[in-house]
Amino acid sequence: MAVEIRGGAFEPWQELASFQQRMSAVSGKYGATAVFVGTMRDFNEGDAVRGMFLEHYPQMTEKHLEMIAKEAVQRWELLDVLIIHRVGEICPDDPIVLVAAWTAHRAAAFEAARYLIDELKSRAPFWKKESLPEGERWVTGNTPAD
Amino acid sequence: MAVEIRGGAFEPWQELASFQQRMSAVSGKYGATAVFVGTMRDFNEGDAVRGMFLEHYPQMTEKHLEMIAKEAVQRWELLDVLIIHRVGEICPDDPIVLVAAWTAHRAAAFEAARYLIDELKSRAPFWKKESLPEGERWVTGNTPAD
Amino acid sequence: MAITVKFFASLRERMGCDETVIDSQSAGTIAEVWQQVADDEVLPANLLMAVNMEYAEPGSVVRDGDEVAFFPPVTGGGNGC
Amino acid sequence: MAITVKFFASLRERMGCDETVIDSQSAGTIAEVWQQVADDEVLPANLLMAVNMEYAEPGSVVRDGDEVAFFPPVTGGGNGC
Numbered sequence: 233m234a235v236e237i238r239g240g241a242f243e244p245w246q247e248l249a250s251f252q253q254r255m256s257a258v259s260g261k262y263g264a265t266a267v268f269v270g271t272m273r274d275f276n277e278g279d280a281v282r283g284m285f286l287e288h289y290p291q292m293t294e295k296h297l298e299m300i301a302k303e304a305v306q307r308w309e310l311l312d313v314l315i316i317h318r319v320g321e322i323c324p325d326d327p328i329v330l331v332a333a334w335t336a337h338r339a340a341a342f343e344a345a346r347y348l349i350d351e352l353k354s355r356a357p358f359w360k361k362e363s364l365p366e367g368e369r370w371v372t373g374n375t376p377a378d
Numbered sequence: 379m380a381v382e383i384r385g386g387a388f389e390p391w392q393e394l395a396s397f398q399q400r401m402s403a404v405s406g407k408y409g410a411t412a413v414f415v416g417t418m419r420d421f422n423e424g425d426a427v428r429g430m431f432l433e434h435y436p437q438m439t440e441k442h443l444e445m446i447a448k449e450a451v452q453r454w455e456l457l458d459v460l461i462i463h464r465v466g467e468i469c470p471d472d473p474i475v476l477v478a479a480w481t482a483h484r485a486a487a488f489e490a491a492r493y494l495i496d497e498l499k500s501r502a503p504f505w506k507k508e509s510l511p512e513g514e515r516w517v518t519g520n521t522p523a524d
Numbered sequence: 525m526a527i528t529v530k531f532f533a534s535l536r537e538r539m540g541c542d543e544t545v546i547d548s549q550s551a552g553t554i555a556e557v558w559q560q561v562a563d564d565e566v567l568p569a570n571l572l573m574a575v576n577m578e579y580a581e582p583g584s585v586v587r588d589g590d591e592v593a594f595f596p597p598v599t600g601g602g603n604g605c
Numbered sequence: 606m607a608i609t610v611k612f613f614a615s616l617r618e619r620m621g622c623d624e625t626v627i628d629s630q631s632a633g634t635i636a637e638v639w640q641q642v643a644d645d646e647v648l649p650a651n652l653l654m655a656v657n658m659e660y661a662e663p664g665s666v667v668r669d670g671d672e673v674a675f676f677p678p679v680t681g682g683g684n685g686c
Binding site: 263264338 | 602603
Binding site for chain 1: 677680
């Protein structure tokens with residue numbers, strides 16, 4: 233299980249490849265991996281977005297992401313879980329968040345990955361400030377889950 | 379949109395990295411990527427599994443995977459979709475199937491990825507034969523979705 | 525004047541071949557194709573069938589030049605996933 | 606005899622600072638901490654608060670040495686995702 237906050241750009245697929253290589257203890261045991269990657273779009277609520285600043289509450293973020301990960305491990309008997317979240321200055325097309333769940337069966341993998349990202353968005357102390365051509369604005373609420 | 383049948387091993391995360399690099403037309407437009415990877419387990423229904431042979435119906439497989447991909451693109455307004463499925467001799471811990479959906483929002487990405495793998499498992503003409511210590515057996519039915 | 529008939533997976537093994545060709549004049553529906561290739565054995569209830577790579581029913585009409593296929597329920601994707 | 610009070614995001618900007626320290630004797634609950642740092646401004650209804658990095662309520666008790674934080678609704682994850 234790993235939870236990481238990154239101050240710089242990360243490449244989700246490369247992270248998954250190297251994380252999975254270190255998962256040798258459960259090699260052959262997982263049949264299903266579900267992954268979600270949130271990427272920065274260059275538009276939001278109808279406006280062009282040039283860049284973004286992602287603020288967080290150091291330590292509280294890690295603590296709550298770890299709680300969320302542990303809840304998912306217990307509830308869906310996950311074989312492993314990975315959460316990576318970017319902070320700081322972010323450009324369009326940059327990955328912002330990665331969650332991944334490894335399980336024996338596929339329904340649990342999907343449900344766990346969905347749980348990880350939904351809980352992250354509602355409970356982890358991150359805040360986004362968007363840079364628009366007209367100036368900056370704080371994002372005031374996350375898009376509802378559906 | 380890409381649908382591929384592979385006769386040899388593939389590395390899902392590397393495939394995603396190189397596929398996404400070619401998606402420059404929708405760069406900055408997708409906020410969500412949901413991925414599912416099915417990996418060969420070394421056990422099934424309580425038995426140890428040493429290896430597997432994956433048979434398919436050439437051309438019919440591609441045709442139906444493309445149908446499934448197009449249905450998902452239309453239904454969830456996907457920005458892109460990728461399906462890769464392995465055939466032939468497969469060893470434990472080898473990736474067998476990869477599905478991925480790129481969308482503006484996360485609910486659609488999860489639903490589309492789930493749809494892709496569920497429909498693939500129920501409609502695409504693939505058959506698995508497992509090698510057990512006691513001999514070989516055809517898998518007679520897929521695990522239900524939940 | 526011919527119909528190609530394909531078999532897959534456990535059915536292929538049971539039939540002892542993966543493909544055979546029959547005279548199209550002797551078969552108007554898939555059920556009739558089956559009767560001819562399976563020596564009048566009853567069509568197994570869970571067997572799937574396709575005409576020209578589209579899923580079909582026992583009553584589906586077959587025509588000269590068609591490719592008919594019979595196969596057990598499909599089991600693609602990961603094992604157990 | 607001190608409580609550290611932190612502010613984040615738009616609230617940090619509005620308060621003009623990210624952290625302040627108050628005397629713990631003057632504050633028994635988070636609501637009282639807020640009154641002291643915000644010059645008796647009414648606690649905004651949607652403001653979130655934490656004590657020692659656990660979510661808390663206006664009535665939650667604070668003790669000497671605690672770290673209290675006030676912040677707007679969280680908005681992590683991708684934009685729009």
